Amino acid sequence: MNDSPTTSHQSRWAIDPVAAARMGTDELRQNFLIEKLFVLGEARFTYSHYDRMIVGGLVPGSEKLQLEPIRPTGTGSFLERRELIAVNIGGAGSIVADGERFEVGTRDMVYLGRGLNDVSFASDDGSAPAKFYILSAPAHASYPAMLLKIDQAKRLDLGTPETCNKRSIFQFIHPEAKVRTCQLVVGLTTFAPGSVWNTMPCHIHDRRMEAYLYFDLPETARVFHMMGEPSETRHLVVANEQAILSPGWSIHSGVGTASYAFIWAMAGDNVDYTDIDAVALADLR
Numbered sequence: 667m668n669d670s671p672t673t674s675h676q677s678r679w680a681i682d683p684v685a686a687a688r689m690g691t692d693e694l695r696q697n698f699l700i701e702k703l704f705v706l707g708e709a710r711f712t713y714s715h716y717d718r719m720i721v722g723g724l725v726p727g728s729e730k731l732q733l734e735p736i737r738p739t740g741t742g743s744f745l746e747r748r749e750l751i752a753v754n755i756g757g758a759g760s761i762v763a764d765g766e767r768f769e770v771g772t773r774d775m776v777y778l779g780r781g782l783n784d785v786s787f788a789s790d791d792g793s794a795p796a797k798f799y800i801l802s803a804p805a806h807a808s809y810p811a812m813l814l815k816i817d818q819a820k821r822l823d824l825g826t827p828e829t830c831n832k833r834s835i836f837q838f839i840h841p842e843a844k845v846r847t848c849q850l851v852v853g854l855t856t857f858a859p860g861s862v863w864n865t866m867p868c869h870i871h872d873r874r875m876e877a878y879l880y881f882d883l884p885e886t887a888r889v890f891h892m893m894g895e896p897s898e899t900r901h902l903v904v905a906n907e908q909a910i911l912s913p914g915w916s917i918h919s920g921v922g923t924a925s926y927a928f929i930w931a932m933a934g935d936n937v938d939y940t941d942i943d944a945v946a947l948a949d950l951r
């Protein structure tokens with residue numbers, strides 16, 4: 667649905683695990699996969715009813731793009747009652763929020779707190795546009811806007827080459843970080859050469875939903891993303907720059923046919939990254 671000439675949204679309802687288990691491929695994809703986020707000159711949002719997380723893509727061309735409200739929030743401005751994190755997966759760009767300017771390089775992110783009103787996104791070079799991946803959740807407090815560079819993130823090295831899951835998790839929001847958020851916990855995961863499995867062994871966390879954006883994957887390659895309750899798994903075949911929605915009851919793990927990176931983001935009842943329920947491989951069905 668169009669909210670303005672450059673802004674549009676779609677809604678995704680919350681699905682329970684019994685209904686999801688009965689779905690075929692197309693229905694699973696319609697509910698849990700977001701196929702097209704990044705379109706030049708457009709802001710495209712998906713309003714999810716899991717924790718009311720909004721997932722979107724915003725690609726400014728030669729002209730800047732304004733952050734405009736979408737119908738499902740019922741508010742006069744996008745951030746009236748929400749917070750937002752924008753991660754740049756494209757060329758260099760900038761964000762101006764109520765007069766404060768942030769230069770946003772590739773893989774940098776910007777936190778924007780509740781109540782900011784006039785927010786615009788721009789690309790330094792319209793022929794190598796910035797691609798802002800947007801995550802937004804309802805917020806109960808207003809925290810300061812901040813630029814978060816990848817080298818300021820907390821790095822967690824996990825996995826081994828033998829199990830093809832050697833990877834680095836960059837946590838942008840963590841207890842010692844300067845940035846404060848109400849609900850959002852966001853980070854980026856990259857792989858050692860030859861490693862292709864993310865989040866395996868896997869986990870669930872019913873108090874927080876999660877969204878993944880797979881990117882830096884060759885156009886012909888795919889990620890097989892695992893979802894479903896641990897006792898009832900399904901998969902989604904995901905292409906470059908597509909996102910998935912993971913309900914609290916679902917595992918979220920993937921294996922690539924080539925190398926890739928991904929951005930993970932959570933919203934829900936707490937911001938404790940370590941509050942997860944590990945799933946034993948022997949319990950997966």
Ligand SMILES: O=C[C@H](O)[C@@H](O)CC(=O)C(=O)O
Pocket residue numbers: 833835853854855864865866876918930939942
């Ligand atoms: O709850 C945390 C998230 O699922 C991700 O941080 C997992 C991840 O990046 C990985 O293991 O590769």
Ligand SMILES: [Zn+2]
Pocket residue numbers: 869870871876918942
């Ligand atoms: Zn998780």
